[in-house]
Amino acid sequence: MVDLAAAESNSNNxxxxxxxxxxxxxxxxxxxxxxxxxxxxxxxxDGGDSNKxxxxxxxKFDAGKKKEGKSEENKENKKExxxxxxxxxxxxxxxxxxxxxxxxxxxxxxxxxxxxxxDDLEKKGKGKVKKDPKSxxxxxxxxxxxxxxxxxxxxxxxxxxxxxxxxxxxxxxVWEEVRREDCPEDKKERLINELHGLxxxxxxxxxxxxxxxxxxxxxxxxxxxxxxxxxxNEMKGDIIEMTKSKYAHFFVQKMLRYGTKEQKQIIFKEMxxxxxxxxxxxxxxxxxxxxxxxxxxxxxxxxxxQEFLDQEFLHFKDPEMRTVPDILQKYPKRAPEIVKELQKxxxxxxxxxxxxxxxxxxxxxNFMLVADAKQKAEVIDxxxxxxxxxxxxxxxxxxxLHCIWFGNAKDRKTIIKSFKTFMLKxxxxxxGHMVLLGIFDSVDDTKIVGKAVIxxxxxDIDTLFSNKYGVRVLKYLFGRRDPTYFNRDHVAILEKGxxxxxxxxxxxxxxxELVAVAAPPVIKHILEHAPGNLYEAATTITLTCILNNCxxxxxxxxxxxxxxxxxxxPFAKGDSAPNLVENTASNMMFKKLIFKDADRQKNGEATFTxxxxxxxxxxxxxxxxxxxxxxLLILAIINLQIEEVTTAVKSKLKPYKKLIxxxxxxxGKILQEKLQSL
Numbered sequence: 001m002v003d004l005a006a007a008e009s010n011s012n013n014x015x016x017x018x019x020x021x022x023x024x025x026x027x028x029x030x031x032x033x034x035x036x037x038x039x040x041x042x043x044x045x046d047g048g049d050s051n052k053x054x055x056x057x058x059x060k061f062d063a064g065k066k067k068e069g070k071s072e073e074n075k076e077n078k079k080e081x082x083x084x085x086x087x088x089x090x091x092x093x094x095x096x097x098x099x100x101x102x103x104x105x106x107x108x109x110x111x112x113x114x115x116x117x118x119d120d121l122e123k124k125g126k127g128k129v130k131k132d133p134k135s136x137x138x139x140x141x142x143x144x145x146x147x148x149x150x151x152x153x154x155x156x157x158x159x160x161x162x163x164x165x166x167x168x169x170x171x172x173x174v175w176e177e178v179r180r181e182d183c184p185e186d187k188k189e190r191l192i193n194e195l196h197g198l199x200x201x202x203x204x205x206x207x208x209x210x211x212x213x214x215x216x217x218x219x220x221x222x223x224x225x226x227x228x229x230x231x232x233n234e235m236k237g238d239i240i241e242m243t244k245s246k247y248a249h250f251f252v253q254k255m256l257r258y259g260t261k262e263q264k265q266i267i268f269k270e271m272x273x274x275x276x277x278x279x280x281x282x283x284x285x286x287x288x289x290x291x292x293x294x295x296x297x298x299x300x301x302x303x304x305x306q307e308f309l310d311q312e313f314l315h316f317k318d319p320e321m322r323t324v325p326d327i328l329q330k331y332p333k334r335a336p337e338i339v340k341e342l343q344k345x346x347x348x349x350x351x352x353x354x355x356x357x358x359x360x361x362x363x364x365x366n367f368m369l370v371a372d373a374k375q376k377a378e379v380i381d382x383x384x385x386x387x388x389x390x391x392x393x394x395x396x397x398x399x400x401l402h403c404i405w406f407g408n409a410k411d412r413k414t415i416i417k418s419f420k421t422f423m424l425k426x427x428x429x430x431x432g433h434m435v436l437l438g439i440f441d442s443v444d445d446t447k448i449v450g451k452a453v454i455x456x457x458x459x460d461i462d463t464l465f466s467n468k469y470g471v472r473v474l475k476y477l478f479g480r481r482d483p484t485y486f487n488r489d490h491v492a493i494l495e496k497g498x499x500x501x502x503x504x505x506x507x508x509x510x511x512x513e514l515v516a517v518a519a520p521p522v523i524k525h526i527l528e529h530a531p532g533n534l535y536e537a538a539t540t541i542t543l544t545c546i547l548n549n550c551x552x553x554x555x556x557x558x559x560x561x562x563x564x565x566x567x568x569x570p571f572a573k574g575d576s577a578p579n580l581v582e583n584t585a586s587n588m589m590f591k592k593l594i595f596k597d598a599d600r601q602k603n604g605e606a607t608f609t610x611x612x613x614x615x616x617x618x619x620x621x622x623x624x625x626x627x628x629x630x631x632l633l634i635l636a637i638i639n640l641q642i643e644e645v646t647t648a649v650k651s652k653l654k655p656y657k658k659l660i661x662x663x664x665x666x667x668g669k670i671l672q673e674k675l676q677s678l
Contacts, residue, residue, distance in 0.1 A: 036342045166207045168212045171198045175215045178222065188222070195219060196227050203234050213247045220254040231255075232263050232515070239270045252287050256295055264295055265269055268358055273314050275307040279359065280348055288315040289357040308345045308363050310337045325365040342367050343375060352381045356389050361396035368402045380407045384414045387435075397431035398493075401438045405497035412443050412502070416452050423456040424463060425468075433469040437476050440514060444505040450517035458521040465525070465533075471542050477518055478549040480511050485545045515551050522546055523555040531566050535578060537585040544589045548596045552605045563593070564611040567633075570619035573626045587629045594636040601642055610639055621652055625659055631667035638674055650678065 076163060094343040135470055140148065174195045178188055195220055199206060206212035232255060235242065242248035256264055268291060271278060278284040288312055298318035309327070321327045324342065328335045335390070346367045354360050364383070368376060380403045385392075387403060390396030404412060415441065419426060426432040436453060443449050457464060457473070464470035472486070479485045481494070497503075524532065533539045550556050567590055571579040580586040597607040616624075624630030638651050653660065653675065660672055 001243075018668050042068045099446060111513060116457060116526045130519060141295070157464050160633045164202055164566065167198055167202055168206055168209070168215075170208070172193060172211065172216045174198065175218055179218055186662070192219065192227065196223065196230070200230070200234070203231065204238060205601050207235065207238075207248045208240065208245050210247045214249060216251055220251065221260055228258060232259060236263075236266060236270075239267055240274065240278075242286045243271070243278060243643060244281055246283055249283050249579065251285050253290055256287075256290060267291075268300065272303075274306065275304050276345055279308075279357070280352055282352070282354075284356055285354055289359055292357075292359045305362055305366065306357060308336060308342055308464070309334050324370050328370060339367075339370055343371070346379065347382075350379070353386075355383070355386050355396075356496075358393040363394045364390075364534075365395040365399045365402070368399060375408070376402070376406050380411050384411050385418050385468060387415055388418050388426075391426055391432035391435050392429055394431045399432050400435045401493075402499060404435070404438045404442050406502070408502050409445065412439075413445070413448060416443070416448060420452065421456070422452055424460055424648060425456060427464065427473045428467045428471050430469060433473050434490070436473055437490075437494060440511075441494055441507070442500065442503045444503060444510065446505075446510060446513040447515075453535060454514065454518050461521060465539070465542070475542060475545050476645060478515055478522075479545040480549075482545070482549070485541070512551055515549070516553070517548075519550050519553055523550070523559050527562050531580060531586075533581050533591065534563075534566070534580055534586040539587040540585040544592045546591060557606045557611070560593075560608045560611040562607065563590075564608070564615050568612065568615040568617065568620045570617070570623050572623070580622060581630050581633065582627055584629075587632065589632060591636045594633070594640065597645075598640055601640075609640065609642075609645050611654070612637075613645065616652055618655070622659070625656060625663065625668070628665040628667045631663070631665060633673045635667060635674060636669055638678075646678070650675075 045108070047260070132301065148526070174191055177183060178195060180192045183191070195215065199212075199219070203216055207216055216231065220228055223231070234253075235251070239252060242252050252267070256267060259267070269289070273293070276286060278288050279483065290305075292301060296304065302319050302322055303317045304323075306317050306327070318330070321330065324338070328338060331338070340361070346364055349355065349360050349363065355364070362381065368379065383399070383403060384407065387396075387400045391400050400415075404415060407415065419435075423436070426625070427436055439449060439453060454477070460495070464474055475485045481491045481492070498507075523546075533543070547556070547559060567580045567586075569579070571581065573582075580590070593608045594612075597609050600607045624634060634649065634653070638646055640646070660668070660675065663669065663672060
């Protein structure tokens with residue numbers, strides 16, 4: 001073989017002119033017409049005189065045997081094109097083998113990519129389309145699609161969990177027997193040990209699944225102390241991870257419920273310093289709330305609150321400080337940082353909708369105690385639609401009160417609307433009813449309060465009278481802050497909202513307007529249930545509060561007439577049938593109604609005695625004089641010191657001077673002295 005450069009130099013020496021060099025390569029292949037022309041030219045050069053100038057390159061075409069038919073000739077031409085040979089004298093530069101290998105590799109890669117794309121497209125189709133070998137599309141019906149999805153899910157689950165999948169299947173079979181109520185104790189104990197043996201060492205792998213976590217929970221709930229200790233020791237390093245898990249956090253709650261005191265302390269220490277982060281997690285928040293409400297001591301609760309303050313409190317806490325105002329008073333230099341960090345945490349908690357937890361209520365309430373007017377307005381704007389979810393806890397109810405006190409008229413209207421259909425439920429809650437009292441005290445728009453709040457409460461007055469906190473709402477609605485009927489501690493809380501900038505109407509005017517709305521349905525209810533409701537001490541106290549604080553109206557006069565008719569019914573002393581005069585509760589109620597007549601007389605209102613005296617018949621007077629409590633009622637009427645009333649009573653008692661002189665009851669003797677002095 002001769003080198004290409006050498007061959008070119010030899011050809012230049014022999015000839016002065018040479019034809020253009022022809023290149024044969026797959027990359028530079030010519031069209032069929034040009035190829036046939038070139039082929040004839042090369043054949044003429046080979047068949048000519050040997051002395052003539054020849055081209056620098058001699059090329060031989062090895063043609064195979066010709067076959068008949070045009071199709072065979074075309075095939076032969078293709079073979080000739082592919083089987084190009086080079087003379088020994090001159091070597092044409094060929095494409096290197098390395099480049100061919102690279103090209104093949106690229107083609108293989110492209111094929112692989114295409115297959116991957118096809119697989120991905122099939123996966124995205126979620127099994128709805130099935131391809132057969134002939135590439136026809138077959139649509140699956142719903143049942144077939146569901147079956148295929150179940151199979152794919154099982155395969156994926158088995159692939160992910162590997163051998164744990166089989167453990168989970170076996171464990172669930174045992175668990176199904178253990179959790180049955182009719183399972184004997186001996187068998188249950190044996191199955192629990194067997195179940196623990198199956199899952200031991202693999203709990204971390206199965207605890208995060210929705211089905212197998214129930215198996216581990218069952219072991220914690222029904223297992224012996226030894227089994228519980230082993231479970232706790234195996235999982236105590238993953239408490240934070242489990243707390244954030246959708247399913248595993250239930251196991252943490254079981255550990256808190258069934259674990260020992262030391263184990264609960266370990267869980268608390270694991271979470272210490274991360275309470276603020278965990279509370280912002282939707283799932284972990286329930287675990288933190290469980291710790292705060294059920295297991296944490298007073299100092300631990302204070303420490304949990306302090307983690308929402310500045311960074312120093314994450315490491316150095318003061319368990320004796322209960323509220324943020326106390327902390328600011330002790331550390332005044334750190335006050336700006338504490339309030340700023342607390343505000344950030346409050347905003348995040350509200351934005352994430354974590355206001356269902358009592359710990360969050362405590363945090364927001366403490367922020368409201370130290371926030372300025374602008375910061376309070378921002379919190380009120382965020383919370384005004386969500387307060388209905390907070391009033392079931394003490395701090396949540398106090399937060400709602402702050403929102404009512406410091407919110408403007410528009411905010412208050414929104415808050416009242418958010419309680420729609422929940423008024424009666426709120427009135428029956430230990431802390432929620434305080435919010436309604438705050439609305440009665442602060443909202444100037446008595447029309448919306450009368451319609452939205454009182455109107456909804458009056459739809460079920462029976463429930464209000466039968467509920468401890470519902471009765472408080474009625475007493476405050478009519479008696480307001482009268483210490484006779486309302487606790488002074490509650491009054492002290494409500495007094496904090498007095499004098500706020502958004503309540504401009506006079507308190508007495510607001511109270512009268514609300515009573516005017518509530519009086520007709522309440523008095524109607526009292527009359528419908530009389531006299532049965534007059535023999536119970538608790539009920540009569542409520543009725544006294546309502547009747548003595550009700551604004552003058554036709555309904556009140558009707559109530560006085562009805563009660564006077566009931567109390568003046570004649571009775572015999574020592575009779576087995578109960579009567580309103582000798583009953584302690586009803587007698588006290590009537591005495592207080594008579595005492596209140598002095599104020600009614602001054603204000604020119606209708607009095608109870610004006611309805612009572614005309615109905616006092618001879619039989620009624622005899623019955624009253626015959627018993628001690630009857631004499632007390634007569635003394636109460638005389639002590640009013642109203643001339644008209646006193647004269648009417650003396651005329652009623654005049655025929656019974658001899659009977660009065662013989663009275664030996666304590667009240668009868670006092671009556672004798674009183675009549676002698678008149």
